[in-house]
Amino acid sequence: MPLKALHLCLFLLLSCSVSVIHAKPLQVGITTVPPFAMQNEQGEWQGISIDLWRAVAREQQLDFEWVPLSFTELLSQVESGQIDVAVGALTMTADREAVFDFSHPFYQTGLAIAVPPSPKHGIMHSLKALFSWEFLSVIAALTLLLFVVGTLLWFCERRANPDQFGGKAREGIGASFWWAAVTMTTVGYGDKAPVTLAGRMVALVWMFAGLIMVASFTAAITTSLTVSNLQYQIQGPQDLPGNRVATITGTASAQYLQDNRIIRREYANLSDAMHSVLDGETDAVVYDRPLLQFRNQQLAEQRLTLVPGVFDQQLYALAMPAGSKLRAAISEEILRITESQEWSAIQASYLQESK
Template sequence: MKKWTAMMLLCLAPLLWSAPGDAAAQAQQAPAQPTLRVAISEVPPFVIREADGRWRGISIDLWTQIAEELGREFELVPMAFKDVLPSVETGKADVAVGAITMTAEREERVDFTHPFYQTGLAIAVPLESDGGWMAVVRRLFSWQFASAVLGLAALLLGVGALLWMFERHRNKEQFGGKPVQGLGQSFWWAAVTMTTVGYGDKAPVTLGGRLIAIVWMFAALIMVSGFTAAVTSALTVGSLQSAISGPQDLRRAHVATVAGTTSARYLDDERIRATAYPDVPTAMRAVQNGDVDAIVYDQPILQYRIAELSGTALRVLPGTFDNQAYAFAVGAGSELREPVSQATLRIVNGSNWPDLKRKYLGPVPR
């Protein structure tokens, strides 16, 4: 019996000694998972760059939790917003993280994970919504109104000077005297002729002067129409702003948006007059300066930017339209799509997700 026991131990000894070594060798031979390259672009409150260079935000915090759950290392690759999706499409990045709207057009180029945020477009307008007399008085002293008046005065002076050159010698009673007096009389004649008042106290007598008078009378009809339009525009721009209460009012307004975004595409599809700016703060300043009447962009981003920038005299109108969903983007056919989608579902349906949104957006109902 002892003999058989000794023989069995001798047979098992090589296996016992070799097993740990084989396991270590297999662990060394197993390839380590590569570090994921994550394309991002600053879009507060979803992607925020701190003063010390660190990144945070709704999308960044969510992605960090997903990567930890999947056991994957990653590096953030900042880039311009227009380059985020192309980087995933060409394989320069593995994942795109931010406030990326899912669209059919983009789905043809990349794959989207399960959405993590439902939102829509919103409209921000100036806080000043009154159309009272004080608003009219302020616009009467605005640069737009002053420039129209100065331009008209320069034209009247030019026409008057031309008439004075013909009349100053043969019509001294009406346009004579010192140059200043003669030009003043000519300026008066040009003004009353343009407004079709025609007091009759001044009239050219020379052939050249009468030709100028005929041309000016017909041209003045056009000039009066143009000046009236300019004055009306300067005085009623505030009334237009206050009249914007929803997307149905955008067709008669001039709005701002951000170039290359779904909001810009919406405005183009709806044939709404719009100017595309490089970023949200620039578009907001355009509204404040009176260059445009309102800004159309994603609701949470507008709300965050207005709250973040002190002194921003803008407000976001209630309600959204052209509803959309944010998701992470991966390359077409990427094996990351399914595990990232599953992790996203687990996190956004968890108890901590409302706290994460409230951290950046405040008590916004969802």
């Protein structure tokens, strides 16, 4: 009896120990990556990845508790096994796969480019440019030059050519002003022409100067009306070399820019990177498209322009310590969820564009 009683006690103790082990909540590491993981005004965690994990935990009957971490801490603690699952927007890469396990991917996207806001175009925009200070100052300078040339010609021709440049000073200078204008524009009606040597010398100089003036005036008008179309020529990743590109430190996008020898400025978070474009510190920002898309919605009137399309494909997955026994069950559940209507609803609730 004493021996049987001892065995019974050991069995009960072992059972209790196993129960305690299984009862311990899973440590689920999370980091703020809108719209995949973020906190609302009440401090509750929500997002695409958060909702996905809650669905997995519900179906697998897993008890867990959140462990908020920085991005760097999240990677190091899942590698060391301090947390059981890392939830967020972790990109699957060969380097990361070598140190911890990934679940089946639940989101496929790619890198995208955001550039400064595109200026508005149209008739009103063109009319506004015509009445800008820069344009009006060019017109004023040209008018003054025509007046000076016209006055000089009138001074040379007023006595020798009274039929064309004579009369009162007001009339003579007006006729000379008209001649200077039609000569500069190479219209040359032929209704007025200088006859004196001095007048013809003025005319000869003005003819050649007029060619330069017309070219300069045309360039000024073109610049005033179309400069906004020429400001942002980044239409895809092939246009990034030679530009200053913002991104986030320690991410796949930073690695892409480094591998392609693109000048980059790394920032601590996406908001700082996007504001660097708005402030003119950088020419574009490169990052995962859904993250750019969501953050851009929050900029309201200061929204950047997202270049269409994605490149350098990215796959998001949950991460677990190497050899985790949870991997198979979690991956199976992720497959089931991502094939359901529930998954489409989760994405639609956070992103305007459907996948």
